[in-house]
Amino acid sequence: MSLIADEQLHTNTYIWSQEKDQVTISFLVPEHCKSKDLDIVIEQQQVKAGLKGQEPVLKGKLYAPIDHFTSLWQLEKNNATPSSNPSSLTASPSLSIASSFAFLSPAHSPNSSVILPAPALTESMTFDTSSQHAIDPSSLPPSLPSSAENSQPNSPISSTTPPPAFAQESSKKYRLLTLHLEKEDQNTEWVVPVSGGYQGNEMDMDPTSAYHLAGWFETRMRDAERAFKHYEMAAEKGHTRAMLKIAAMYEVGKESMEESPVMTPVYPSRDATKAFEWHKRAADGTVAADGTTIGPSDAEACYIIGTTYAAGSEEAGVEKDYDLALMYFQKCMLTTAGHIDFDFSHADDPNDPGLQRKPLRSYQPHTRDERYFCSAAFQAGLIFLGGAGDQDHASHHVNEPNPGLAIEYWKQSAMLGHAQSCFNIGVMYANGMGVTQDVWEAGRWFGRAKKLDGIGNLEVPPGVEVVEWHADRSSDHPNKQANDSAPVGASSSSSAAKRRKKKTKKRSRQQRQQDQDTLKLIVGVGSLVAVVSVITYFVLRKKD
Numbered sequence: 001m002s003l004i005a006d007e008q009l010h011t012n013t014y015i016w017s018q019e020k021d022q023v024t025i026s027f028l029v030p031e032h033c034k035s036k037d038l039d040i041v042i043e044q045q046q047v048k049a050g051l052k053g054q055e056p057v058l059k060g061k062l063y064a065p066i067d068h069f070t071s072l073w074q075l076e077k078n079n080a081t082p083s084s085n086p087s088s089l090t091a092s093p094s095l096s097i098a099s100s101f102a103f104l105s106p107a108h109s110p111n112s113s114v115i116l117p118a119p120a121l122t123e124s125m126t127f128d129t130s131s132q133h134a135i136d137p138s139s140l141p142p143s144l145p146s147s148a149e150n151s152q153p154n155s156p157i158s159s160t161t162p163p164p165a166f167a168q169e170s171s172k173k174y175r176l177l178t179l180h181l182e183k184e185d186q187n188t189e190w191v192v193p194v195s196g197g198y199q200g201n202e203m204d205m206d207p208t209s210a211y212h213l214a215g216w217f218e219t220r221m222r223d224a225e226r227a228f229k230h231y232e233m234a235a236e237k238g239h240t241r242a243m244l245k246i247a248a249m250y251e252v253g254k255e256s257m258e259e260s261p262v263m264t265p266v267y268p269s270r271d272a273t274k275a276f277e278w279h280k281r282a283a284d285g286t287v288a289a290d291g292t293t294i295g296p297s298d299a300e301a302c303y304i305i306g307t308t309y310a311a312g313s314e315e316a317g318v319e320k321d322y323d324l325a326l327m328y329f330q331k332c333m334l335t336t337a338g339h340i341d342f343d344f345s346h347a348d349d350p351n352d353p354g355l356q357r358k359p360l361r362s363y364q365p366h367t368r369d370e371r372y373f374c375s376a377a378f379q380a381g382l383i384f385l386g387g388a389g390d391q392d393h394a395s396h397h398v399n400e401p402n403p404g405l406a407i408e409y410w411k412q413s414a415m416l417g418h419a420q421s422c423f424n425i426g427v428m429y430a431n432g433m434g435v436t437q438d439v440w441e442a443g444r445w446f447g448r449a450k451k452l453d454g455i456g457n458l459e460v461p462p463g464v465e466v467v468e469w470h471a472d473r474s475s476d477h478p479n480k481q482a483n484d485s486a487p488v489g490a491s492s493s494s495s496a497a498k499r500r501k502k503k504t505k506k507r508s509r510q511q512r513q514q515d516q517d518t519l520k521l522i523v524g525v526g527s528l529v530a531v532v533s534v535i536t537y538f539v540l541r542k543k544d
Contacts, residue, residue: 010296011174013208013239014058016193023066023181023190025049027057028174031079038075042068042179046198049073049179055237058179060194060205065184076176192216203229207237214242225266235278238286238295247278247301272316279304283328299372302332307379322383332376333412336369342416361417364452374413378421381409385424385433403434414445419452430464443467 009015014027029038029051039056041048045065050056183190194209195216196202205213214230217223228249234242253270268274282301306328312320337344342361365371384406407428410421426445429438447466449458460466 012057018190021183021186025058025179025193026176029177031173031175040073042071044068056206058206059198060209061196063190063192063195064188067182067184070182073179079173203233207234207239210234211239211242228266240282240295240298243278243282247275250275276316276318297335299332299335302328303372303376329376329380333373336373339369364417370416374416374418377409377413381406407434417452419449423449423458439464440467440473444469
């Protein structure tokens with residue numbers, strides 16, 4: 001068994017895997033930790049493991065009996081970091097059926113963000129605000145201010161200092177502790193590591209085990225009451241994924257679930273306020289008094305809280321606050337950037353504003369971290385495009401539109417294959433918003449958006465011809481001028497025809513002038529030759 005692909009190893013939680021004869025459970029302990037600092041008990045069907053004087057990371061009744069005489073644990077010598085890739089820590093590629101998921105409301109789904117309309121470019125190349133699809137900038141969620149002095153190397157974030165919890169988590173070093181539990185019955189396939197409480201007490205277990213067990217109760221056992229009870233217990237103890245699950249339950253409510261043909265979960269009544277509170281707890285993370293991160297900040301929760309603050313929610317009792325929205329969008333990007341296998345450092349290369357020679361993705365964001373990073377960056381750009389326009393809800397950073405900064409954020413997500421961001425950059429270049437107007441460059445971004453668009457909803461606006469990403473500016477291309485100030489009309493073919501006709505007339509005038517000059521020269525030379533010939537004739541005749 002291994003975790004779902006998007007889940008990482010954090011402190012105060014564990015990951016687990018299994019082979020036919022063994023179950024492996026791993027978690028992090030502080031770098032300075034020694035064997036004497038550990039409290040580990042392995043019995044035939046009971047287990048407890050963690051640091052002395054602290055809540056165990058693993059505790060409960062095992063799913064099946066083990067051979068505790070041959071089972072063992074080991075402490076790795078090398079350092080590990082929070083959010084390590086679990087694929088390098090687990091032993092089996094098979095997926096556990098106990099892997100449950102957190103609900104995601106459609107309204108908060110990444111990549112369902114509103115995109116800019118494809119405007120029909122007018123004579124002055126401005127947005128077609130008469131379109132029924134035009135966006136009201138005041139309704140757009142905001143983004144974050146930029147500050148060069150706080151920029152981080154190899155990171156797309158160049159704004160404020162990382163949130164304290166994030167900084168504490170990423171600055172500490174840890175070692176990996178692994179338990180190797182030998183199965184008593186090798187024919188038994190474990191679905192969860194822990195199936196009950198420690199020494200007969202049903203709820204005496206660690207929060208990670210409670211979360212896994214709750215998923216088993218919900219999806220396999222159809223025991224909604226026990227599932228909800230275990231999710232709630234895990235959430236109260238700081239388990240981030242359990243917080244998301246509880247928040248989703250409050251969003252859905254038992255009223256909606258009663259119509260389910262499969263089962264009637266014992267969900268709470270719908271409560272938007274509590275849903276927001278649980279999402280916020282997951283976004284903020286949980287830090288103990290000693291600085292230990294109990295529950296890490298979750299990207300999904302950060303994105304949800306950011307969009308909620310950006311739009312406001314009367315139902316949840318949340319007022320618009322663009323500064324807070326920006327903070328959570330930034331936190332979402334900070335939380336995910338370190339888990340994305342991509343070098344963002346070239347994004348600010350002043351000699352390559354079009355990124356034409358950089359290895360942009362040829363596919364869409366495909367991991368959880370990439371999707372939420374792109375969504376947060378996209379929403380950030382929308383806010384800077386429109387500006388908050390509201391002194392009561394935002395600071396001076398976003399009170400006025402900043403299309404140039406909007407483009408910078410969209411370029412971050414565009415590099416990861418976010419089609420909507422590419423499209424919006426094309427619109428900005430075509431209209432000269434935040435950048436010098438460049439129809440050829442717009443064509444490149446539109447072309448990239450079309451290739452990445454899996455739905456087919458992104459249509460290149462009239463007046464712009466699609467250009468291959470690695471193409472060079474060509475003399476015969478209708479959009480060859482980098483700073484072409486000539487108006488682009490409704491049809492690119494008609495515009496090109498007009499330009500070609502104009503060039504043809506100019507060449508005709510030049511040719512006629514050359515022909516006239518040549519004729520004059522010929523006539524002049526001919527006249528001179530004639531005069532010389534006449535004089536020569538009379539001179540020779542006189543001599544004769």
